[in-house]
Amino acid sequence: MGNQFTDLGDKPAFKRPRENGQVESLRTPKEPRNKVTVVLGAQWGDEGKGKVVDLLAMDADLVCRCQGGNNAGHTVVVDSVEYDFHLLPSGVLNKKAVSFIGNGVVIHLPGLFEEAEKNLQKGKGLEGWEERLKISDRAHIVFNFHQAVDGIQEQQRQLQAGKNLGTTKKGIGPAYSSKAARNGLRVCDLVSDFTVFEEKFRVLAEHFLTMYPNLNVDIDNELQQLKEYAERLRPLVTDGVYFMHKALTGPSKKILVEGANAALLDIDFGTYPCVTSSNCTVGGVCTGLGVPPSYVGRVYGVVKAYTTRVGVGAFPTEQDNEVGNLLQSRGREFGVTTARQRRCGWLDLVLVRYAHMVNGFTAIALTKLDILDTLPEIKVGVAYSVDDEPLPSFPANMDVLTRVSVKYETLPGWCCSTVDVRCFEELPSQAQSYIRFIEDFLQVPVKWIGVGKSRESMIKLF
Numbered sequence: 001m002g003n004q005f006t007d008l009g010d011k012p013a014f015k016r017p018r019e020n021g022q023v024e025s026l027r028t029p030k031e032p033r034n035k036v037t038v039v040l041g042a043q044w045g046d047e048g049k050g051k052v053v054d055l056l057a058m059d060a061d062l063v064c065r066c067q068g069g070n071n072a073g074h075t076v077v078v079d080s081v082e083y084d085f086h087l088l089p090s091g092v093l094n095k096k097a098v099s100f101i102g103n104g105v106v107i108h109l110p111g112l113f114e115e116a117e118k119n120l121q122k123g124k125g126l127e128g129w130e131e132r133l134k135i136s137d138r139a140h141i142v143f144n145f146h147q148a149v150d151g152i153q154e155q156q157r158q159l160q161a162g163k164n165l166g167t168t169k170k171g172i173g174p175a176y177s178s179k180a181a182r183n184g185l186r187v188c189d190l191v192s193d194f195t196v197f198e199e200k201f202r203v204l205a206e207h208f209l210t211m212y213p214n215l216n217v218d219i220d221n222e223l224q225q226l227k228e229y230a231e232r233l234r235p236l237v238t239d240g241v242y243f244m245h246k247a248l249t250g251p252s253k254k255i256l257v258e259g260a261n262a263a264l265l266d267i268d269f270g271t272y273p274c275v276t277s278s279n280c281t282v283g284g285v286c287t288g289l290g291v292p293p294s295y296v297g298r299v300y301g302v303v304k305a306y307t308t309r310v311g312v313g314a315f316p317t318e319q320d321n322e323v324g325n326l327l328q329s330r331g332r333e334f335g336v337t338t339a340r341q342r343r344c345g346w347l348d349l350v351l352v353r354y355a356h357m358v359n360g361f362t363a364i365a366l367t368k369l370d371i372l373d374t375l376p377e378i379k380v381g382v383a384y385s386v387d388d389e390p391l392p393s394f395p396a397n398m399d400v401l402t403r404v405s406v407k408y409e410t411l412p413g414w415c416c417s418t419v420d421v422r423c424f425e426e427l428p429s430q431a432q433s434y435i436r437f438i439e440d441f442l443q444v445p446v447k448w449i450g451v452g453k454s455r456e457s458m459i460k461l462f
Contacts (some may be wrong), residue, residue, distance in 0.1 A: 063091025104288020
C-alpha cells in the first residue's frame with residue numbers, strides 16, 4: 001500500500017501502512033460481544049419495573065441506572081422483605097452483581113445514603129452494598145437548594161396558572177436545568193480539589209439566591225455535609241465511559257439496564273409539560289451510560305394490566321368512578337416516592353403502542369393482572385378521536401389529549417383469583433384472551449405476566 005497521508009485540515013497526518021489482512025479484518029462488521037438488556041416503563045411509571053429488574057438481575061453481572069434521580073420509586077419484595085429503591089439500582093440486592101449509576105443520573109447524596117440505611121434496617125439484602133456499587137464521575141449532583149427551588153417553582157406554577165406539574169420536589173428538574181445551563185457540578189468535581197468545588201458551589205448557590213430571594217440556603221452547613229460525603233463517595237467513583245466500555249467489550253457478561261420513570265414521562269416524547277426532566281426512553285440508555293447504540297440488545301417494556309398516573313396531566317382512560325376506586329384499592333396504588341394516591345383507569349393500548357414506536361420493545365412484561373380478578377368485564381382503549389374525527393397518532397399537544405374520546409373494546413372478565421397461578425395454561429380462558437388481545441394489538445409478544453407482589457409470581461411464557 002505504501003505510505004499514505006490523510007488530510008486533516010492544513011496538516012497532513014501520517015497513516016501507518018497495514019497488511020491487507022488487517023485492513024479486511026477491520027472492515028468486517030463485528031457483532032458486539034456483550035449487549036445490554038433494557039427494562040423500560042411503557043406508561044406513566046409505577047408499572048412494576050423493579051420486580052422485572054429483580055427477576056432479571058438474579059443472574060446479571062452488571063445492573064445499571066442511566067437517568068432520573070431519587071424521583072423514581074421501585075419496590076422489590078425478596079424473602080418477604082419489601083425494599084424501596086429510589087436512586088440505587090434495585091439489582092443491588094444481587095450480591096454477585098455490580099451496580100452502576102451512570103452519568104445520566106442526577107444524585108442527591110443525602111438521599112442516596114439515607115436510602116441505603118433504611119433498606120439495611122429492613123433486611124440483609126443490602127449488606128455490603130458499597131462494595132458492589134460504582135458511580136460515574138460524570139453524574140451531576142442534586143443539592144439541597146435544588147430541592148428547595150423545586151418546591152418554590154411548583155408553588156409559583158400553582159399561583160400563576162392554577163396548575164402545578166405534580167413534581168416530587170426532589171430537585172430533579174432544577175438539577176437538570178443546572179446541567180443544561182452548564183453551571184451544574186458533577187461527582188468528579190466533588191471528589192477532586194474541594195477548594196475549587198467550594199468556589200463553584202458558592203457561585204451556583206448565589207445564582208439561585210438571585211433568582212429566588214426567599215430561598216433558604218445554609219451554604220456553609222451544606223458544604224460541610226458535602227465534604228463528609230465526598231470521603232464516603234470517593235471509593236465508589238469511576239470513569240463511567242471506560243467502565244462501561246470494559247464491560248461491553250471484555251469477557252462475557254450479562255448487563256442489565258434499569259429504566260426509571262416511563263415513556264410517557266420522557267422529556268421529549270412524554271405528555272409534556274407534565275413529564276420528568278430526562279429521557280426515560282431507550283435513547284437515554286446510550287446517552288446516560290455512554291453505550292453505543294449497536295450494543296443495545298433486548299428492550300423489555302413493562303406494562304401494567306390497567307393504567308395509572310400520579311399527579312396532574314391528561315389521562316384519556318381515567319375512571320373517576322367505582323372502577324377507578326376498585327383498581328386503586330386492590331392495586332394499593334400509592335406512590336413509592338411521595339405516597340400520593342395514583343389515578344387509575346383502563347389499559348390504554350394507543351398509549352402503549354406509541355411507547356413501542358419510540359422504544360422498539362422486544363417483548364412485554366404485563367404486571368398486576370390479578371388486580372382485574374374481580375371485574376365482570378374489562379375495557380381496553382384502542383383508538384382516540386377528537387370532535388368525532390379519528391386521531392391517526394398519539395397527539396403531542398396536551399390540550400388535544402385532554403379532549404380525546406376513547407374507543408373501547410370490552411372483554412369478559414374472569415371473576416376468579418389468579419394469584420396462585422404459575423403457568424399460562426392455568427390462567428382462566430378469559431385472562432388468556434385478554435393477554436392475546438394485547439399481543440395482537442401491539443404486535444409484540446408478552447414474555448412475563450405478573451399475578452402477585454413477589455418475583456415468584458411472575459409467569460414466564462417463553
